[in-house]
Amino acid sequence: MHTHTLSHQYSLLLLPLLLIFFSAPYSKAAYNIPKLSPLFRTVLQDPNTLSTSISEDLETFFYSQTLDHFNYRPESYTTFKQRYVINSKYWGGANENAPIFAYLGAEAPLDDDLTGIGFLNENAPRFKALQVYIEHRFYGKSVPFGSFEEAIKNHSIRGYFNSAQAIADYAKVLMYLKKKLSAQNSPIIVIGGSYGGMLASWFRLKYPHIALGALASSAPILYFDDLTPQNGYYSLVTKDFKEVSENCYKTIKESWSEIDKVASMSNGLSVLSKRFKTCKHLNNSSELKDYLDSMYATAAQYNQPPEYPVTKVCGGIDGASEGSDILGRIFAGVVGYKGNWSCYDTGQYIYPDETNVGWGWQTCSEMVIPIGRGRNDTMFPPSPFDFKQYSDHCKSLYDVPPRPHWVTTYYGGQSIKLVLHRFASNIIFSNGLRDPYSSGGVLEDLSDSLLAIYTVNGSHCLDILPADVSDPQWLIKQRKIEVEIMEGWIKKYYADLLALKK
Numbered sequence: 001m002h003t004h005t006l007s008h009q010y011s012l013l014l015l016p017l018l019l020i021f022f023s024a025p026y027s028k029a030a031y032n033i034p035k036l037s038p039l040f041r042t043v044l045q046d047p048n049t050l051s052t053s054i055s056e057d058l059e060t061f062f063y064s065q066t067l068d069h070f071n072y073r074p075e076s077y078t079t080f081k082q083r084y085v086i087n088s089k090y091w092g093g094a095n096e097n098a099p100i101f102a103y104l105g106a107e108a109p110l111d112d113d114l115t116g117i118g119f120l121n122e123n124a125p126r127f128k129a130l131q132v133y134i135e136h137r138f139y140g141k142s143v144p145f146g147s148f149e150e151a152i153k154n155h156s157i158r159g160y161f162n163s164a165q166a167i168a169d170y171a172k173v174l175m176y177l178k179k180k181l182s183a184q185n186s187p188i189i190v191i192g193g194s195y196g197g198m199l200a201s202w203f204r205l206k207y208p209h210i211a212l213g214a215l216a217s218s219a220p221i222l223y224f225d226d227l228t229p230q231n232g233y234y235s236l237v238t239k240d241f242k243e244v245s246e247n248c249y250k251t252i253k254e255s256w257s258e259i260d261k262v263a264s265m266s267n268g269l270s271v272l273s274k275r276f277k278t279c280k281h282l283n284n285s286s287e288l289k290d291y292l293d294s295m296y297a298t299a300a301q302y303n304q305p306p307e308y309p310v311t312k313v314c315g316g317i318d319g320a321s322e323g324s325d326i327l328g329r330i331f332a333g334v335v336g337y338k339g340n341w342s343c344y345d346t347g348q349y350i351y352p353d354e355t356n357v358g359w360g361w362q363t364c365s366e367m368v369i370p371i372g373r374g375r376n377d378t379m380f381p382p383s384p385f386d387f388k389q390y391s392d393h394c395k396s397l398y399d400v401p402p403r404p405h406w407v408t409t410y411y412g413g414q415s416i417k418l419v420l421h422r423f424a425s426n427i428i429f430s431n432g433l434r435d436p437y438s439s440g441g442v443l444e445d446l447s448d449s450l451l452a453i454y455t456v457n458g459s460h461c462l463d464i465l466p467a468d469v470s471d472p473q474w475l476i477k478q479r480k481i482e483v484e485i486m487e488g489w490i491k492k493y494y495a496d497l498l499a500l501k502k
Contacts, residue, residue: 012023027180028454033363033371034233035355036437037108038193038217038461039116042304047302050395057089058114063176067160069168075156078444080144084173085114087121089299092128094183102188102211103133104170104203106196107362108355110264111138118466119191119215120122123483126489130186134173136166136196138358148354152361155399161358162366163285164410165341167203171210187212187493189486193461194218194437195367201427203409209283213426215482218461222416223369223440225408230372230385238378239302240310240434248314251329252296253379258326258359259285279343293380299337303434306470313337333484364394367405369440421447426489428482448490453481 061084068076076320092098101120105113110133120131135142138161138187143151151157170190192200197219204214216282222228229235242249262268263285273282283289299309316336320329334344363369391401410413429442431454444452455462455474463478 015356031288033359033367034297034301034436035107035359036194036196036198036218036220037106038196038464039108039112039372040298040460055115057087059086059088060084061086062141063173065142065169065172069165069172078144080137080142080146082136082137082142082169082173083110083140084177085110085133085310087131087133089122090124090128092129094181094186096128097183097185097187097494098128098130099125099212100174100177100183100186100188101129101131102170102190103131104167104192104196104199105134105136105139106188106192106194106199107136107139107359110135110142111140117193117464119464119479120466126483130181130183134170134175135162136199137169139354148358152354152357158361160396161361163199163202163362163407167199167206170199170203171207174210177206182216185497187490189213189489191215191464192217192219193377193464198460201429204410204427205424208425212390212493213428213486215428215430215464215486217430217464218432218435218437218441220369220437221411221431221442222413223371223437224413225405227413228440230370231374233436234297234373234378234380234438235370236434236439237265237297239382240300240303240436241296241314243377244310245314245318248317248333249379251317251326252292252333254290255292255326255330256381259289262327263288272327274329276334276346277341277343279345280347282346286379287346289381291344292334295334295337296380297436298353300434300436301460304462304465305472305475306468309337331389361398364398364402365400366403366406368402368407370404416442417444417446425449427451428453428480430454430463430478430486432460432462434458449487453478453485 011167045135062081063084064079065079066482067080068077101124103113103117103120114133118283120129120133123129124131128159137144138148138151144157144160145151151161159196174188178186188211190200191214192198193216198221200214201216201219201221204211220228223232238249241252256314259272262271264269269282272278272285272288276288278288286490296313299313302457303310313336315332317333318330318334320332324332368390370385370387372476373380373383394400394402412419427448427450429450431438431443431452433454433456435458437460438454443454446452455478457472457474458478462475463482467476467479
């Protein structure tokens with residue numbers, strides 16, 4: 001989903017690993033976990049044109065970060081440069097103990113988030129907040145030893161590429177900044193979306209002495225270790241399409257067998273290639289089905305106003321010319337969503353950028369989200385999550401098996417209602433119920449300060465994206481509630497701080 005510009009040489013360096021990852025003899029749906037980015041980057045404009053006014057207020061710095069926070073071997077003390085960006089335009093300063101909003105970067109370079117995430121900059125004036133954006137290790141300009149392609153190929157180095165190290169990085173940067181700015185009493189609220197939302201919630205749990213609270217937007221922290229049904233993600237994709245159009249839903253459901261039927265015929269792949277105007281000749285029917293699978297999932301995950309991609313897809317399918325067969329209607333849905341192009345690149349979802357490759361490693365190590373689907377429980381072909389198959393595939397890539405139980409062991413998740421309300425506090429779990437990943441989100445309050453704020457029609461991370469004049473009232477209300485909750489946290493913090501000084 002990311003389209004960062006890469007040099008031709010850089011693309012070629014990453015391509016072999018990516019081709020291995022996506023060249024298995026079975027459908028990618030069996031082992032590919034959809035990325036958790038808050039932004040659908042292929043529809044973003046050039047980051048340089050998104051908001052010049054914001055960009056002018058940003059200052060970039062690099063922190064000398066420790067490679068390994070949890071061991072004391074000589075190599076653990078190796079350092080690398082970690083990028084962080086500050087916007088101090090609205091900050092009230094250390095003398096006022098003005099708060100700090102810290103955005104925790106996720107599985108992508110930080111660049112697009114600086115202007116693509118609106119929540120911090122839009123609310124900083126109200127809070128007189130300092131804005132800090134920190135890049136996740138191994139992405140963007142925060143790569144140990146400077147070269148992503150070398151780091152990801154090195155068996156030892158990529159072992160330091162995990163979430164625990166990442167949130168320890170964030171802790172180090174934030175403690176350093178408070179000291180540097182003489183802002184020891186400035187409260188910090190961490191904010192993240194999707195995987196970054198998970199990091200934000202886990203940061204508050206692991207480092208409550210650093211973060212006063214967390215806004216975890218679209219964070220599926222319960223989509224691990226079978227806490228959520230495997231088909232949760234694709235069941236919601238199906239529900240989104242069915243609610244828009246029953247005919248659209250039925251057409252998609254019937255199309256898979258039709259694609260296989262045509263592909264099995266003599267010269268069938270050529271027929272499919274021509275009918276779907278693919279940029280390259282299809283090698284098998286799975287290539288087309290995976291492309292459509294990803295398109296439908298992406299449309300549902302990022303089904304935001306005013307475009308509403310699911311409506312665009314179904315508008316194309318339902319509006320196909322009279323007499324169109326199933327494949328004709330499906331292709332009309334592609335055109336309805338993507339526009340009328342000379343050809344359609346069925347390999348676009350595996351573009352060899354560092355996010356695809358990096359997320360591939362993360363999901364083959366600790367971020368094992370068991371997404372699957374059974375027979376007739378979604379509009380998609382059956383594709384149950386097979387951990388043995390998944391593990392074998394990951395071992396063939398990295399020589400180590402995934403650890404499917406580590407996230408729940410390290411961060412928790414089992415019996416979350418019973419556990420978290422006993423010790424945790426000040427976390428907002430925000431979701432939009434049209435987002436397929438909300439199936440693994442926290443959707444009910446766990447205590448008076450562990451709050452689930454959701455909207456029935458919302459999509460992935462919509463609440464932290466830039467506000468727009470076309471925003472519906474339910475979205476405006478969701479953001480307003482989140483801000484008021486944060487104000488309550490900070491007000492209580494200042495009262496406690498004052499009491500301690502007396």
